[in-house]
Amino acid sequence: MSKEYMHFDTTEYARRLKKVREAMAKAGVDVLVETDPANMYYLTGYDGWSFYVPQHVLVSADEGEPVWVGRGVDLGGAKLTCWMKPENVLAYPEVLVQNLPKHPSQFLAQEIEKRGWGKKRIGVPTDCYYFTPRANSVLRKELPNAKFVEVDLLVNWVRLVKSEPEIALMRQAGKITEKIVDTFYRVMRPGVRQCDAAGEILKSCAVGTAEFGGDYASCMPFIPIGAQTAASHLTWTDQLIQKGQSTYIECSGVRLRYHSPLARSIQFGKPPQKMVDVNKVVLEGMEAALDEARPGKTPHDMAMAWQKVLDRNGLSKESRIGYPTGIGYPPDWGEHTASLRKDDRTVLEPNMTFHMILGMWMDGWGFESSETFRITDKSAECFANVERGLKVID
Amino acid sequence: MSKEYMHFDTTEYARRLKKVREAMAKAGVDVLVETDPANMYYLTGYDGWSFYVPQHVLVSADEGEPVWVGRGVDLGGAKLTCWMKPENVLAYPEVLVQNLPKHPSQFLAQEIEKRGWGKKRIGVPTDCYYFTPRANSVLRKELPNAKFVEVDLLVNWVRLVKSEPEIALMRQAGKITEKIVDTFYRVMRPGVRQCDAAGEILKSCAVGTAEFGGDYASCMPFIPIGAQTAASHLTWTDQLIQKGQSTYIECSGVRLRYHSPLARSIQFGKPPQKMVDVNKVVLEGMEAALDEARPGKTPHDMAMAWQKVLDRNGLSKESRIGYPTGIGYPPDWGEHTASLRKDDRTVLEPNMTFHMILGMWMDGWGFESSETFRITDKSAECFANVERGLKVID
Numbered sequence A, B: 001m002s003k004e005y006m007h008f009d010t011t012e013y014a015r016r017l018k019k020v021r022e023a024m025a026k027a028g029v030d031v032l033v034e035t036d037p038a039n040m041y042y043l044t045g046y047d048g049w050s051f052y053v054p055q056h057v058l059v060s061a062d063e064g065e066p067v068w069v070g071r072g073v074d075l076g077g078a079k080l081t082c083w084m085k086p087e088n089v090l091a092y093p094e095v096l097v098q099n100l101p102k103h104p105s106q107f108l109a110q111e112i113e114k115r116g117w118g119k120k121r122i123g124v125p126t127d128c129y130y131f132t133p134r135a136n137s138v139l140r141k142e143l144p145n146a147k148f149v150e151v152d153l154l155v156n157w158v159r160l161v162k163s164e165p166e167i168a169l170m171r172q173a174g175k176i177t178e179k180i181v182d183t184f185y186r187v188m189r190p191g192v193r194q195c196d197a198a199g200e201i202l203k204s205c206a207v208g209t210a211e212f213g214g215d216y217a218s219c220m221p222f223i224p225i226g227a228q229t230a231a232s233h234l235t236w237t238d239q240l241i242q243k244g245q246s247t248y249i250e251c252s253g254v255r256l257r258y259h260s261p262l263a264r265s266i267q268f269g270k271p272p273q274k275m276v277d278v279n280k281v282v283l284e285g286m287e288a289a290l291d292e293a294r295p296g297k298t299p300h301d302m303a304m305a306w307q308k309v310l311d312r313n314g315l316s317k318e319s320r321i322g323y324p325t326g327i328g329y330p331p332d333w334g335e336h337t338a339s340l341r342k343d344d345r346t347v348l349e350p351n352m353t354f355h356m357i358l359g360m361w362m363d364g365w366g367f368e369s370s371e372t373f374r375i376t377d378k379s380a381e382c383f384a385n386v387e388r389g390l391k392v393i394d
Helices: A010-027 A037-044 A072-081 A104-114 A133-142 A154-159 A164-187 A194-207 A226-230 A273-291 A299-312 B010-027 B037-044 B072-081 B104-114 B133-142 B154-159 B164-187 B194-207 B226-230 B273-291 B299-312
Strands: A031-034 A056-060 A067-071 A089-092 A121-124 A147-150 A246-255 A258-268 A322-329 A332-334 A353-361 A366-375 A380-382 A391-393 B031-034 B056-060 B067-071 B089-092 B121-124 B147-150 B246-255 B258-268 B322-329 B332-334 B353-361 B366-375 B380-382 B391-393
Touching: A010 A037, A010 A056, A010 A154, A031 A037, A031 A154, A037 A056, A037 A154, A037 A322, A056 A104, A067 A072, A067 A104, A072 A089, A072 B226, A072 B353, A089 A104, A104 A133, A121 A133, A133 B133, A154 A322, A164 A194, A164 A246, A164 A258, A164 A366, A194 A246, A194 B194, A226 A246, A226 A366, A226 B072, A246 A322, A246 A366, A258 A353, A273 A299, A273 A353, A273 A366, A353 B072, B010 B037, B010 B056, B010 B154, B031 B037, B031 B154, B037 B056, B037 B154, B037 B322, B056 B104, B067 B072, B067 B104, B072 B089, B089 B104, B104 B133, B121 B133, B154 B322, B164 B194, B164 B246, B164 B258, B164 B366, B194 B246, B226 B246, B226 B366, B246 B322, B246 B366, B258 B353, B273 B299, B273 B353, B273 B366
Parallel strands: A031 A121, A067 A089, A121 A147, A258 A391, B031 B121, B067 B089, B121 B147, B258 B391
Antiparallel strands: A031 A056, A056 A067, A246 A258, A258 A322, A258 A366, A322 A332, A322 A353, A353 A366, A366 A380, B031 B056, B056 B067, B246 B258, B258 B322, B258 B366, B322 B332, B322 B353, B353 B366, B366 B380
């Protein structure tokens, strides 16, 4: 690993591996196959935009280092960014790249055999990014003596509680988020092309602060305008922003792959009464739900507090109000484990981190407000300090 | 569909569907399940950053419209961007979102049953983005009377030959690419933080030209510097650019999801002799390979022309030299069908479009140059007009 890429010391990686191995023991897994880029970064430090081809990290239950297995052209990047010894950073041959029926899982299986793991219990994901039905079936076919165990989100659940060095990066990400929202408030104006405003916002993401640079976010900033605000995940067009429209941003500052997402809304000109009302409900709901964000409480408690505010105001929202966040790679900055919704009884612990997003998508218009926070010893700490509530710009 | 999102007229979509249905007939498929966002956009116009949750387009062999099935919060976006009637734009319930063992494939199966397709031959992908082993197994379990046919890249192969309206958008993308490379040459300077330069480059991507705006690219621009240039897919850091370093950019202008990627290299100060030599070889190899890019020739012919130049100069490169490009969503702007390599005998036809990338990743340094072009009646037309060869900046 090059010094430039040493974002954590070896004790941090050892701590992560220990927790993952405890989870593997519980799940009855001897060798874990991991393909989610966020989990790969968490375990090895590997950081490259190469997840469009198959790549993997293997973790064995014994004391060895994780093993990175990716494409040849990415071996240089893996050697720069991974903390492991070079013999644990391996490439499959180029002929396996996008050349069906040949598949990188063939090489992966050989490597598993070579390391004496061919008869072990192999843990594979069933529902994560970048591990396809073919990757799965080829691996099983090529390892006829292994026992396969379906494990989902094993590393993701370990990631839910952050370490102090991780929290430090999320605080930095929150500072970058503040810069991005400043830019949003500055550049969004009637008469401006949406794409020109988006350009300034993207620039803010990368530039970060004077003290530390920004990184790319796992999602493009969502900046819908006018009728687009009724939809949650549209990106920009080159149309002009119009007087009287509303807009919101859902974006994230990112520091060394750690995210701190935030949403805020703007109305150009006098807001219609329905917008004023929703803004008030969302402000109240945000405080009510954050009041429940402390150790011993659950996502259920937070969702119920929000629901009470909605009920009292005659509003409804079907979708969940948040999810854990931290490391992210496209297409998502969510961790896919707990959800802030009524049927989730995960017990909150210090240094769990969530993005709570109160998105109200109505008939023809919408409104978003959100916070990213950690659970402290007794309450919640928001990572970005941005005044809440609808911003009215004349 | 809102007028703002009508990028193609209905005859273009009808033409695409006809070709896809011909391919389905050949493959013995009655109902195609498509989850690749680029293929979904191609068939329906759907354009949102929502591919981090399961979403699908169904195409039946009969004359009906395609059917979009996604998440509830994205229904608004689908109704704005899809060309189909509202009854063919459907949402699965929120409770199926990231809530294992519940899965959106359960709803998809019900919808397939409801439309009378439960006993049909269902075509599913095995190796595309965003269709997981669990999505596959749940769908099969819930449709016990269907016959499943594994089809890969069926729509991708149809996309290989572009229509005139598609070529027009790729030409516009090429104009945006020119702007991005201009910015790269302008902002990359010793003493500048990599992230600050990256910010300006990202801004160029979104802003596009005065006539038409840019879109986000399927990959972040790759802008490795110094030792990073030996790796192919690292993104930026916040370190300062140093005198004497080299750098390259691999980026793409994007117009309404159509890409036109390009790579160029910079040396700060006097280039070392090895860089001068590689630059010369790559310039010669680019011309030799482009000379073979015409109807009736094959990727094999192009790869052999390049290889001859390498051999004559005592250089080697294991990886392929290119792939088809056009519509793209993260994580990739490649189409995953033909590859510019020796064992590919796909016969070139007018309006096939490729990104030919001559990336030379050496021991501790690297160099990239590329072009995106279409096959014309008798040669190749590059979409961006950017002077080739190493740029030396003092």
